[in-house]
Amino acid sequence: MDERQEKQTGAGRPRSRKALEAVMTATLNLLKTTSYNQLTMERIAKEAGVGKPTLYRWWSGVPFIVMEALMLQAESEIGSPDTGQLISDVHQYLKQTFRSLTEGTGETVRSLMAEAQLNPDFAGVFRETFISSRRQTLIRILERGVQRGELPQNADLELIADLCYGPMWYRLLNRHAALDETFAASLVSYLFDSDGR
Amino acid sequence: MDERQEKQTGAGRPRSRKALEAVMTATLNLLKTTSYNQLTMERIAKEAGVGKPTLYRWWSGVPFIVMEALMLQAESEIGSPDTGQLISDVHQYLKQTFRSLTEGTGETVRSLMAEAQLNPDFAGVFRETFISSRRQTLIRILERGVQRGELPQNADLELIADLCYGPMWYRLLNRHAALDETFAASLVSYLFDSDGR
Amino acid sequence: MDERQEKQTGAGRPRSRKALEAVMTATLNLLKTTSYNQLTMERIAKEAGVGKPTLYRWWSGVPFIVMEALMLQAESEIGSPDTGQLISDVHQYLKQTFRSLTEGTGETVRSLMAEAQLNPDFAGVFRETFISSRRQTLIRILERGVQRGELPQNADLELIADLCYGPMWYRLLNRHAALDETFAASLVSYLFDSDGR
Amino acid sequence: MDERQEKQTGAGRPRSRKALEAVMTATLNLLKTTSYNQLTMERIAKEAGVGKPTLYRWWSGVPFIVMEALMLQAESEIGSPDTGQLISDVHQYLKQTFRSLTEGTGETVRSLMAEAQLNPDFAGVFRETFISSRRQTLIRILERGVQRGELPQNADLELIADLCYGPMWYRLLNRHAALDETFAASLVSYLFDSDGR
DNA sequence: TATTAAGCGAGACGGTACGTCTTGTCTTGGA
DNA sequence: TCCAAGACAAGACGTACCGTCTCGCTTAATA
Numbered sequence: 001m002d003e004r005q006e007k008q009t010g011a012g013r014p015r016s017r018k019a020l021e022a023v024m025t026a027t028l029n030l031l032k033t034t035s036y037n038q039l040t041m042e043r044i045a046k047e048a049g050v051g052k053p054t055l056y057r058w059w060s061g062v063p064f065i066v067m068e069a070l071m072l073q074a075e076s077e078i079g080s081p082d083t084g085q086l087i088s089d090v091h092q093y094l095k096q097t098f099r100s101l102t103e104g105t106g107e108t109v110r111s112l113m114a115e116a117q118l119n120p121d122f123a124g125v126f127r128e129t130f131i132s133s134r135r136q137t138l139i140r141i142l143e144r145g146v147q148r149g150e151l152p153q154n155a156d157l158e159l160i161a162d163l164c165y166g167p168m169w170y171r172l173l174n175r176h177a178a179l180d181e182t183f184a185a186s187l188v189s190y191l192f193d194s195d196g197r
Numbered sequence: 198m199d200e201r202q203e204k205q206t207g208a209g210r211p212r213s214r215k216a217l218e219a220v221m222t223a224t225l226n227l228l229k230t231t232s233y234n235q236l237t238m239e240r241i242a243k244e245a246g247v248g249k250p251t252l253y254r255w256w257s258g259v260p261f262i263v264m265e266a267l268m269l270q271a272e273s274e275i276g277s278p279d280t281g282q283l284i285s286d287v288h289q290y291l292k293q294t295f296r297s298l299t300e301g302t303g304e305t306v307r308s309l310m311a312e313a314q315l316n317p318d319f320a321g322v323f324r325e326t327f328i329s330s331r332r333q334t335l336i337r338i339l340e341r342g343v344q345r346g347e348l349p350q351n352a353d354l355e356l357i358a359d360l361c362y363g364p365m366w367y368r369l370l371n372r373h374a375a376l377d378e379t380f381a382a383s384l385v386s387y388l389f390d391s392d393g394r
Numbered sequence: 395m396d397e398r399q400e401k402q403t404g405a406g407r408p409r410s411r412k413a414l415e416a417v418m419t420a421t422l423n424l425l426k427t428t429s430y431n432q433l434t435m436e437r438i439a440k441e442a443g444v445g446k447p448t449l450y451r452w453w454s455g456v457p458f459i460v461m462e463a464l465m466l467q468a469e470s471e472i473g474s475p476d477t478g479q480l481i482s483d484v485h486q487y488l489k490q491t492f493r494s495l496t497e498g499t500g501e502t503v504r505s506l507m508a509e510a511q512l513n514p515d516f517a518g519v520f521r522e523t524f525i526s527s528r529r530q531t532l533i534r535i536l537e538r539g540v541q542r543g544e545l546p547q548n549a550d551l552e553l554i555a556d557l558c559y560g561p562m563w564y565r566l567l568n569r570h571a572a573l574d575e576t577f578a579a580s581l582v583s584y585l586f587d588s589d590g591r
Numbered sequence: 592m593d594e595r596q597e598k599q600t601g602a603g604r605p606r607s608r609k610a611l612e613a614v615m616t617a618t619l620n621l622l623k624t625t626s627y628n629q630l631t632m633e634r635i636a637k638e639a640g641v642g643k644p645t646l647y648r649w650w651s652g653v654p655f656i657v658m659e660a661l662m663l664q665a666e667s668e669i670g671s672p673d674t675g676q677l678i679s680d681v682h683q684y685l686k687q688t689f690r691s692l693t694e695g696t697g698e699t700v701r702s703l704m705a706e707a708q709l710n711p712d713f714a715g716v717f718r719e720t721f722i723s724s725r726r727q728t729l730i731r732i733l734e735r736g737v738q739r740g741e742l743p744q745n746a747d748l749e750l751i752a753d754l755c756y757g758p759m760w761y762r763l764l765n766r767h768a769a770l771d772e773t774f775a776a777s778l779v780s781y782l783f784d785s786d787g788r
Numbered sequence: 789t790a791t792t793a794a795g796c797g798a799g800a801c802g803g804t805a806c807g808t809c810t811t812g813t814c815t816t817g818g819a
Numbered sequence: 820t821c822c823a824a825g826a827c828a829a830g831a832c833g834t835a836c837c838g839t840c841t842c843g844c845t846t847a848a849t850a
Binding site: 045049050051053057 | 795796797798799
Binding site: 210211213237238239240249250253258 | 804805806807808809810814815816817
């Protein structure tokens with residue numbers, strides 16, 4: 001994922017791990033006190049005590065830095081539950097995800113999704129790095145459901161994934177209702193429990 | 198929708214209809230050839246042959262202009278189908294909406310949603326003016342379904358609306374799959390047809 | 395000097411004397427609280443409760459209004475002394491002029507002179523209307539001195555006028571020293587009193 | 592005269608000599624074809640091929656740039672004559688000064704003096720940098736006259752300086768008569784030659 | 789151990805867009 | 820018929836960031 005610290009062919013000073021860490025820390029600090037759209041390369045550089053060229057050497061813009069900082073922070077915060085039952089796996093997973101968004105990173109995640117719409121260079125990276133991995137986790141949970149016979153062999157897992165993630169993103173972005181446990185329960189119930197209708 | 202030209206309390210030159218129209222036209226023209234995030238107040242002013250202060254007198258920024266232009270263009274493009282049957286009403290409505298997004302305004306709508314994430318001043322206006330009206334249309338369709346007995350009296354219409362709009366926005370923003378007729382059909386089938394699973 | 399309030403030939407609403415007076419009053423009021431270069435046509439119009447086009451109908455810019463207001467205010471504030479003696483006439487006249495500048499209009503007069511440098515349209519009017527009349531007053535005092543034999547028949551009165559007014563303007567504009575009575579006395583003494591050297 | 596390029600405390604890209612020179616050249620060029628009050632920061636930036644922030648980094652406005660350009664151009668154009676005689680020294684000095692103003696920089700100098708009246712930030716700098724140095728030159732000439740006994744020990748040199756510079760500025764600003772050699776001669780004669788009256 | 793070249797901070801650079809201000813003209817409706 | 824109110828096109832203002840560049844200092848692997 002990161003070919004940056006290798007090479008080191010001949011002489012010369014190696015790249016400073018310290019600078020990278022300072023940037024990540026500074027970014028997370030700034031996100032605590034200011035909103036995403038107030039972040040600029042200049043501010044991050046100043047806060048991290050790092051030169052702008054250093055920033056540009058390793059990242060091509062603010063959203064790339066923020067995404068990396070976010071993934072570094074949230075690393076393995078959300079696991080993949082395996083209770084042996086589809087409904088409770090999905091329920092668990094959604095609850096975890098909602099909580100993570102509500103309590104912490106929601107604002108920033110919203111901003112990154114927004115950035116991905118406006119910045120084509122970032123869009124691809126964001127989807128393949130950030131979104132895709134989480135979607136895969138859900139798809140794997142669903143696949144286990146198919147194996148167990150809880151879903152039909154020909155179930156459209158992509159559609160079901162959209163039906164789980166779609167409403168989540170919709171509420172996250174549109175803010176017309178909370179991403180709380182009630183919502184997770186209703187969602188799971190409506191989607192998987194025939195009696196829930 | 199626009200109470201501005203009514204103010205006209207006493208004296209004073211009234212708002213120039215010509216300038217307003219020039220701005221709307223220029224904005225739509227620019228959107229045809231450039232992407233949303235290349236739009237600037239200055240470019241719009243120049244294209245419309247209008248002074249910047251005139252722009253700022255009536256709109257507080259690019260997204261507000263774009264939203265108004267979009268609503269003016271799409272006025273009544275999407276109707277509210279009434280076939281007498283819930284499933285086909287929803288199907289019809291989603292198909293219409295998807296087509297409108299796919300063929301024309303999708304790019305710009307995505308950008309406005311993104312803007313709403315990054316620009317708090319715009320967020321409220323966007324949701325209350327743009328999103329809300331369309332959501333109401335769907336809710337009304339669902340209510341008719343309840344009246345006809347196609348949905349139970351206590352059905353959670355807000356949840357169902359989220360399950361319709363959520364996946365749409367998710368695909369629009371995340372671009373991992375098309376907003377085509379197949380998707381509309383699958384969605385409706387999964388949500389309302391017990392045999393569709 | 396002012397052919398504006400006459401005519402009133404046929405029908406129609408007569409021109410408002412009230413508006414003119416309001417402009418003059420408003421201008422003088424504004425000059426009490428703000429500096430000349432903060433004056434704008436718009437601010438004067440607002441303060442006077444007058445439309446901008448009305449302002450432009452009668453004056454072509456801020457300095458023209460200010461000059462008229464100033465002359466209206468200072469009308470006959472400075473007389474032409476006639477003590478029967480050249481030296482005391484000039485001394486008297488300079489003292490009067492210095493006092494008027496120091497106590498009141500100095501700031502504004504400085505600004506008008508500055509404006510005349512930057513604004514060719516104003517330059518001519520300013521010199522012919524404002525400066526010239528005062529210069530003539532001094533020249534007349536000097537001529538009386540020639541008639542009385544206090545100055546030689548071939549005295550260069552223009553040069554002497556420059557020697558009186560020049561230092562005054564120089565100190566007014568350059569502010570390196572005060573325009574006080576001592577200065578008036580020294581000036582007269584150096585210029586007219588052979589023993590004063 | 593310019594302690595800016597010496598700062599260079601530690602790191603950082605040093606001030607670009609090229610940019611500085613381009614600005615000076617562009618300013619002098621523009622002054623040849625347009626009048627001072629048509630000069631704007633934007634035009635200078637464009638003509639010099641320099642960004643506006645670079646201009647504002649080093650100068651706080653148009654008059655500051657113009658003054659620097661003028662001083663750079665006129666550097667040591669006017670010397671301090673020393674003929675051994677007061678009258679001819681002053682005469683020489685005034686002739687030089689008049690010629691410089693008449694042939695070249697007069698227009699711009701007038702404008703700067705005007706600017707100093709309207710712009711308090713500029714006023715101080717202008718007087719201390721531009722005016723003061725020239726006044727000192729004249730005062731030194733007069734002091735030599737005192738040492739030689741051509742002027743009394745207690746002569747008021749400041750007054751005499753005002754009597755030389757005052758009429759010059761008066762004619763420069765008021766334009767009622769030329770700044771020619773005749774004027775220089777009359778002035779010197781009236782001020783220093785008892786028989787000249 | 790000394791050399792040496794890359795990485796580093798700082799920050800100036802040419803640009804672009806911002807949102808505000810003022811100018812002088814115009815267009816209404818009310819008096 | 821004249822006016823106040825104020826909208827209009829134009830364009831300069833001074834600021835904030837952008838992404839690139841040029842410095843001189845620091846630092847660690849190579850020789």
